[in-house]
Amino acid sequence: MKPLSLKTYILRRVLQVIPLIFGVIIINFTIIHLAPGDIALMLAGEDASPEYVETLRIRFGLDKPIHEQLLIYISNVVRGDLGYSFANRSPVVNCILERVPATVMLISCSMLFSITIGVLLGVNASKRPYSRTDNATTIGSLLGYAIPNFWLGMIMMLVFSLNLGIFPVQGMFTVGVDMVVIDRWIDIAR
Known part of the structure; x- marks a missing residue:
């Protein structure tokens, strides 16, 4: 068997990482969505009006079907948009x-x-x-x-x-x- 060149080895390793990254993204998305409770209600607070909670659902795309939310999440991550930090009040990338x-x-x-x-x-x-x-x-x-x-x-x-x-x-x-x-x-x- 002919040994692989360094260039071929590196290319293979990079190509192996791509499905791994997508797997991690999907697992991360799944864990967030399997957490108990309503994400919009947690962001708004328990004493928030139903209209405000619905506004948050629409703003963050939580009103869309789960497969559409996943595609939006993947496209945002690929573009480098990791979301917004409410604790620091700035984009996560800046943090x-x-x-x-x-x-x-x-x-x-x-x-x-x-x-x-x-x-x-x-x-x-x-x-x-x-x-x-x-x-x-x-x-x-x-x-x-x-x-x-x-x-x-x-x-x-x-x-x-x-x-x-x-x-x-x-x-x-x-x-x-x-x-x-x-x-x-x-x-x-x-």
Whole structure:
């Protein structure tokens, strides 16, 4: 059997993702519509007039048949229209895009930190196979994989923020202080 080229492999993987994405969209739509209660009534509030509830049903397309609602939902998602956030009073895409820079920075820092520590521990353990260092590294890495991320994050916040005072408990930078760019970077790096 002839091995696949990288281009063919990537194309196959991309084509496999398309039905998966549509499946996730359909499951998401189904879960929302299987939830108990009337969506329009929940948005309007229990003391809203029936006319207002009906206006909301029409505005959000809830008066249409379910298959038509699904097609509208799929076309909106494909166009990048993820809806409106009532909590933030803005489009959902804007809410997501506001948080992208902080997310990228957190992911970059955590990847750099974990790769550096992992390589250093792995090299150190490989120098002395079956030693206490190797066994401790193996057990520590297995525990790291076994512990849920959210719980490990809370424990690390407790240790490094509250007990040691190295990192702030919340937020990325000092609030209410005007800083030039380099000072802001130093404040975030702290």
